[in-house]
Amino acid sequence: xxxxxxxxxxxxxxxxxxxxxxxxxxxxxxxxxxxxxxxxxxxxxxxxxxxxxxxxxxxxxxxxxxxxxxxxxxxxxxxxxxxxxxxxxxxxxxxxxxxxxxxxxxxxxxxxxxxxxxxxxxxxxxxxxxxxxxxxxxxxxxxxxxxxxxxxxxxxxxxxxxxxxxxxxxxxxxxxxxxxxxxxxxxxxxxxxxxxxxxxxxxxxxxxxxxxxxxxxxxxxxxxxxxxxxxxxxxxxxxxxxxxxxxxxxxxxxxxxxxxxxxxxxxxxxxxxxxxx
Numbered sequence: 001x002x003x004x005x006x007x008x009x010x011x012x013x014x015x016x017x018x019x020x021x022x023x024x025x026x027x028x029x030x031x032x033x034x035x036x037x038x039x040x041x042x043x044x045x046x047x048x049x050x051x052x053x054x055x056x057x058x059x060x061x062x063x064x065x066x067x068x069x070x071x072x073x074x075x076x077x078x079x080x081x082x083x084x085x086x087x088x089x090x091x092x093x094x095x096x097x098x099x100x101x102x103x104x105x106x107x108x109x110x111x112x113x114x115x116x117x118x119x120x121x122x123x124x125x126x127x128x129x130x131x132x133x134x135x136x137x138x139x140x141x142x143x144x145x146x147x148x149x150x151x152x153x154x155x156x157x158x159x160x161x162x163x164x165x166x167x168x169x170x171x172x173x174x175x176x177x178x179x180x181x182x183x184x185x186x187x188x189x190x191x192x193x194x195x196x197x198x199x200x201x202x203x204x205x206x207x208x209x210x211x212x213x214x215x216x217x218x219x220x221x222x223x224x225x226x227x228x229x230x231x232x233x234x235x236x237x238x239x240x241x242x243x244x245x246x247x248x249x250x251x252x253x254x255x256x257x258x259x260x261x262x263x264x265x266x267x268x269x270x271x272x273x274x275x276x277x
Contacts, residue, residue, distance in 0.1 A: 074248050081118055081259045087111070091238075091259065095266050104272050111237055111259060112162040112207070119203050119235045119257050120166060123147055148194055152177060152206040152218050155270035159205040159235060173197065175218045186217035198226030202233070209239035209258070210265045212246035219251050229253040238265045 081087060093099050093107045125141045132138055149163045149172040160172055173193035180187045194200065202222065206215055219229060230253035239258045243265070247256060271277035 074244055075252075077248055077252065077255050078244055078261075079118075079122075079255065079257045080261065081114060081257070083259075087114065087259055094237075094269070099272075101272060101275055108158065108207075108237070108269070108273055109162060112159050113165065115235050115237060115257060115259060116159065116162045116166055116203075119233055122233050122255060122257065123201055123203075146199060147201045147203070148173065148197070149203045149205060150175060150193065150218075150222070152204070152214060153190070154274065155207050156205040158207060158270070158273045163203065163205070175221060177214050177217050179213075186213045188217060188221055191221050193222075193225060197222070200227070201231050202227060204232050204234045206234065207237040208265050208267055208269050209234075209236050209243035209247070209256075210267055211240075212243035212250075215243075215247050216250050219247075219254060233257060237269070238262065240265050 090107045090111045093103060094111065099107075120143070124144045126144055128140055128142045130138050130140060147167070147170060149160065149167075149170055151157050151160050151172060151174055153174055153176040157174075163170060163172065171194045174190065175188065176190035177186050177188050179185065204215070204218065204222075206218070209215060215234060219232060222232065223229060229251040232251075233255045234247070234257065236256065236258040237260075239256065239261050240263055241261055244256055244258075244261060247254060268277060
């Protein structure tokens with residue numbers, strides 16, 4: 001009789017030798033454990049992986065290699081949220097054409113919140129000491145003042161509430177950029193920022209980076225108002241390799257934070273989120 005252990009569950013699985021018969025209890029136990037879903041990120045040393053799990057691991061490995069190579073080409077200015085099953089599920093639901101608008105908005109808001117939270121981690125902070133209710137001193141940190149958000153209308157407005165949920169009093173500017181029907185070039189139609197935008201750190205919000213042209217034009221407008229590209233953190237949900245490369249090539253000091261870099265971006269995001277599809 002040989003004994004195996006299922007990874008992550010701690011349940012013993014008894015496997016018979018060739019000349020042994022399974023009794024009724026062993027058959028039931030074996031059937032129940034065979035139907036159990038294996039842990040996708042199980043250790044290869046002592047786990048029994050199904051074919052679908054192996055395919056998932058191969059796909060994930062290829063994706064990690066692709067992202068690592070892309071980050072090597074672009075540099076440290078491109079930052080990806082660490083991929084986990086929660087993020088991948090949200091990405092899947094958003095990309096699924098059969099997703100209802102209610103589910104789409106709910107999952108988009110969740111993914112936006114994760115990006116915003118990580119974007120806040122990129123902002124500068126200073127050390128501080130506070131007094132607890134019991135009179136003890138606690139050494140902590142606080143964000144430095146002078147941060148603001150700027151959304152690229154209209155899809156960028158979907159990210160504003162997520163930022164306000166994290167920073168209730170943060171100021172948010174807006175830019176409206178549309179492609180010219182004749183030249184197909186991005187054209188600025190409206191821009192409104194805090195008067196001291198040049199002295200602030202800016203979280204630029206635009207969920208989908210396809211060609212990168214809209215973001216490039218928005219950054220140009222911000223630089224014309226005196227803001228340095230190194231003080232801009234672009235918050236995005238999905239990006240194409242071309243879009244990320246184009247932005248970094250034009251403004252090497254800007255920081256791009258996104259959840260996924262994929263050749264096909266869900267360009268339907270704005271229409272689905274605001275119900276105009």
